[in-house]
Amino acid sequence: MINHETIAVVVPAYNEERQILQVISSMPDFVDRIVVINDCSSDRTGVIVSDYIKQQTPSGETLFTKRRPRKTKYNLAEIVLHDIAEKELEYFIPSQVANENPESDRVILINHLSNGGVGPLNSNQSAVLLLRMELIMLKAIA
Secondary structure (H helix, E strand, C coil): CECCECCEEEEEECCCCCCHHHHHHCCCCCCCEEEEEECCCCCCHHHHHHHHHHHCCCCCCCCCCCCCCCCCCCCHHHHHHHHHHHHHHHHCCCEEECCCCCCCCCEEEEEECCCCCCCCCCHHHHHHHHHHHHHHHHHHHC
């Protein structure tokens, strides 16, 4: 924590069994949460992070809760935002939190259940990206 602000670091990991332990164990003390995203590694990356988590003691500080807000006559906007956030989850890669206590663990492991299709752009993606860049540049000139 720095200046009373929570600091979290996201560590993307794909087949990083040889160095993931060094990455998470050498994280500075001011980092409150380390979120490891295991992107369908075919090696032992997920197992190594899970074992590391089991050896750690929970921080005791809860950063978030998973429950739906209780509806009152004063919080309709909060309910609507919560419903929208839940609906948007379908656009993300299916994943699973591996921790038993993710609310209080310093290291959180999220395992993607399917590959996100990372890698070089295909020709259609490149064409769309170029078109978007051209539109942005045209708006900037106008």
